[in-house]
Structures are given as C-alpha cells and as structure tokens.
Amino acid sequence: MTHLPASLLTSPIAHRALHDSARQRPENSRAAIRAAIAAGYGIEIDIQPSADGVPMVFHDYDLARLTNQNGPFRQRSAHDLSQIGLKGCDETIPTLPEILALVAGRVPLLIEVKDQDGALGPSVGPLERAVALALEPYDGPVALMSFNPHSVAALAAAAPQRPRGLTTCSFDAAHWSLVPRATRARLRDIPDYDRTGACFISHQADDLTRPRVAELKAQGAAILCWTIRTPQQDAAARRIADNITFEGYEPAAIHA
Template sequence: MRLIAHRGFAAVAPENTVAAVRAAADRADAVEFDVRRCGSGELVVIHDDTIDRVTEGTGRVVDCPLEELQRYTVLDADETIPTLAEVLEALPPDVNVNLELKDEDIAADVLETLADADVPNRVVLTSFLISELRRVRDLEPSQPTGLLVSRDQRRPVTTAVELGCAVVGAHSRRCLLTRLVPRAKAVGLEVHAWSVPGPTVARILGWRGVDYVSSDRPLSV
C-alpha cells in the first residue's frame, strides 16, 4: 500500500502550492492536487471554487484573472496560487500524481498542458465529473483516469469500468463498510481511499485491499 499527499499534505503545508508539492514528494508515493480554470483562462491549482478560505482575498476563481489571483498568498505562507504548468515543472520525477479535475470543460486543456510539460511521472486524472472523465477517454484513451465516488454514486465500479478508468477512489468509510474494494479488485481496478486519519486506519485499509491511502499529513504505512 502507498501514500498520497492530499493537496500536498494540507495539514502541514500551504495546500496546493508549489512548496507543498515539493515537500510532500519526499514523504509520499504520490501527490494530489486540484485544477480549475481562472477568469483569464489559465488552469490554476486550487481546491475551492472561491479564494476566500485560502487567501486574504474574496471571490470566485472563475471570475478572477491570474494576475489578480497571484497577488494573494496562500494560508499566510510565502506562496501564491500556482498554475498547473508551474506545479508540473516543480514535480520531482519519481513521485506519482493524482490530478483532480474540479471544473467542467477543462479536460482538453489539462491534456495539452501535460503533453507540453512532458513529465515522466505517472499522472492519473481523477474527477467526480463523469463528463470530464468521458472527455479524457475520448481525447486520449491511454491517459489513466480515476472515478471519485460521490456519496450518492450508485454502481461506482460498473461506472468506472464503463469510463475506462484505471482507478476508483472513495472515502475510507465506504472502502471499509461496503463491498466496493473487493468488487473493484475483481475487475482489476486500483483502489484509492481518502480522508485517512492515521496509520491504524491506513493499515486496515491495506489489509482490505486498498492500493493507495490519501492523507492530509505524513503517515507511516
């Protein structure tokens, strides 16, 4: 079982920043970060649809041009909201990547940015948005994708297979309390579990058959 640094270990670093990703790469097998489109069209790395929680500014990401976004610092650190290209450039080559598509209609530009960056890392494009996963499959069938399972998602394993996904990701409780993990493993899907609070739960998930656990802090797994 392997460890994913959720947003670059958000509990101990300014989440979704270049510094967080670089630091997490030394302590995890994979880093996870979130991608949206900002008001001037660029792809930026930020989780929320507004900047209110993580910066001193206010407003929706989709309404803010990049120049404005990068005037703010993230969580009182000496870091700004980065572009996707900047994060990809900062990645050490030996860490895997989970890149979550947070907006609709960004799949094509994400694929183009990945092609331009030519990173050697294994990159899995994940999303709750079935339309975006379908778009990735249609544009670049060889690109690994992962379905993130929402609370009300029915038949997630079947949906992931229909979308051609390599990965299915779900909350740790769902991985522990339902048949999702054995069903996913039976059809060859890699399983990722998120919101893992500590090493004990991580080990139980590993025994259950989970391949990667995602945490906001470093864990000894």
C-alpha cells in the first residue's frame, strides 16, 4: 500500500485552490493556484475530460456556472476548452499538465477525478489513464481520489505508485439523485477501501462521526475531510480528521 505524503497531513488543503471571486480567483484557476502556493497551502483540484481525452482542471459537468458558455464539458475539445474564459477573471480553463508545471512540487496536490460513469458505476478508465500519463514526469507530493471506487481501482492499475483514496460522504438522495438507492446505501459504509488499495479517505465533514470512519482510522487510514468554511468547523473536524479541505476563509496557521 502507498502512503499519503506527509505534507497533505500538515498543510491545510485549499478546496479547488485558494479561490475568491472578489479577488478574481475563480475555483480551479491558475490565479487561485498561485495564491495557494504563495500562502503555503495544499491544493485540491478537480479533473474532467475533454472530448479528445485530455484531463482538464474543472469541477462541473456543464460549462454554465463557471464560464459564459453552456453545454456538457466533455463534448468540447481540449483546444476549444482552453479558449473558454472563466467567469470573473481573464483566464481560460487549464489542462492538468499546465497546472502540474505551475505547481512544480512547491505544495502538495490532491487531485479528484470526477465520476464519468454517471452513477458511480464501472464505465470508467480512459480519464484515469490520462491522469496517470500526465503525472508520469511529476515528482512533487500528490495523491489521487474519487467518489467512484471503480475510478480509484482504475487509478491503482494505471498509477500503482501514486497514493490514492476514496472521497466519501453520506450519499443522501438529494445530492445523489442519479445514483441508484442500493449503490448509495452500499457506498455509505465505504466497503471498497481495502479492494482499491486506498490509504486515505476524504470524508464529508458533517458526517465524520460515522462509525466506519473511526474504524478506518483505527486501521491506519488517514482521514481528510471536506469542506470546512469557518475556524469553528475546523476545530470541530480536527477532533476526528487528520487534515481539512477548506474554502471561504484562510486558516491562520499551518497545523502540525
């Protein structure tokens, strides 16, 4: 089993980088990433594929919320996506190789591969292989994760040397309406941790008291959590979690 880089346990992790729309730093943008590096924070980013299979740094499945265009993200080529401006700044959508070159190992990276099956099922693989290929020359601290355990298994096959984990939560129906009820019920108990060779979970902060989280921690799993938005939430989460993913404020100090 691989191990999570120590820096991902000591540097608070900026959710979608250190984004702040008032300061022209949209989420997952180069500006937000530069700001996180300057502050010494770890960085969490999201990966979606272009139509031609290039891993792009972008959260949503649709373009509308974050750009002035709309429509499915994955129906556009990498060239077209790289020309689309992000709202609130003069930047465009970056590729994963661009962001890896920008970070250059200066702070740890936590990379979430977004589900491409649509229902957290087995129709995955190409994006995971593309991410692994982009990471081949990268020697900075990095870890990979996904809500979809099939994706984490695909990452294990494509990049066995890279630390990987499961993004986990309560899988409530309101937020996961496209996922079958039986699948949601199964995933709540995090049954795929051992099968995927995971070394950590990144769990929903207000569900950290779930018994399975304590069980995994007792077995040696690193426990990260998302998304912390106040110092008070930070203090509460750290009673259980080893580190936090945060947004909307800046933790006053790097926690040891």
